[in-house]
């Protein structure tokens with residue numbers, strides 16, 4: 001059924017894939033971002049709002065119009081580490097604002113507002129490289145001690161979303177409203193080969209590919225470091241998939257989804273083949289490596305497969321081309 005959908009952080013790497021896919025399904029799209037929407041992306045949007053998730057009045061008046069919120073607005077891993085307080089403000093306080101605005105709206109109009117939230121593998125903390133090698137991490141293992149402010153806020157928002165859905169004002173006489181929150185833990189999201197910025201800014205911590213900005217392909221971590229990834233089209237399918245899944249099939253509020261695991265070297269080779277003019281350079285940074293070494297090299301998404309039939313279409317780095 002066609003819905004009115006709010007996408008926060010609409011102008012980002014994931015928003016560029018998600019918005020056209022939602023529009024193609026016949027939904028009415030409202031975008032919210034602190035920066036103005038790119039011209040091409042704007043064509044898929046019915047109402048464009050330039051503003052912040054930290055603006056309560058704006059959020060309340062916007063959320064009143066919608067059925068579902070894809071809450072993508074964030075400061076990503078690298079910028080969060082460079083400005084932890086801002087990261088807390090946008091990622092944690094901003095998410096509380098969204099949850100509360102949705103609850104307020106639901107309290108007024110009696111509708112359940114759905115919230116879909118991309119979380120991250122940065123919520124994990126593997127204790128050492130020995131443990132990291134060969135382990136495929138489930139939703140419930142190696143959690144509870146994220147090593148970055150980005151990971152801390154992501155883990156916190158997973159819990160907040162569950163709390164606002166299931167236990168908010170549990171002791172009050174009547175429920176203030178109803179929201180239905182689900183989070184997907186995404187690994188690194190790689191855009192379609194042919195896009196100017198395949199890795200997005202998320203990868204800024206580990207590697208970056210931005211030929212359009214004259215950046216080429218730069219690696220900050222060791223070539224043999226393996227990380228999990230997902231093609232952006234698959235991430236979009238997962239986000240839309242969980243929003244459409246029959247609610248009675250969902251046994252959790254937080255799911256892993258993954259595409260494939262690849263080493264930095266394999267990504268470099270993929271990019272060299274797809275973008276022969278793109279210069280690769282190694283710029284090893286021991287501090288960045290120490291963060292990445294606490295993230296899993298592969299995540300288990302069998303619960304998403306079992307519960308709502310999730311399956312990635314791209315399951316190897318070679319299939320990206």
Ligand SMILES: NC(=O)c1ccc[n+]([C@@H]2O[C@H](COP(=O)([O-])OP(=O)(O)OC[C@H]3O[C@@H](n4cnc5c(N)ncnc54)[C@H](O)[C@@H]3O)[C@@H](O)[C@H]2O)c1
Pocket residue numbers: 008009010011012013014015032033034035051052053054071072073074075076090094118119120121185186187188189190199200201202203
């Ligand atoms: N890109 C990845 O590889 C990846 C991996 C795992 C999880 N995620 C998650 O997916 C979501 C989207 O990530 P992305 O890669 O598109 O990020 P991005 O940085 O490309 O986009 C984020 C957008 O949020 C906007 N924004 C920042 N502060 C805002 C504010 N106060 N109000 C409104 N908008 C604001 C930015 O202008 C930007 O357009 C995030 O929640 C991120 O944590 C991304």
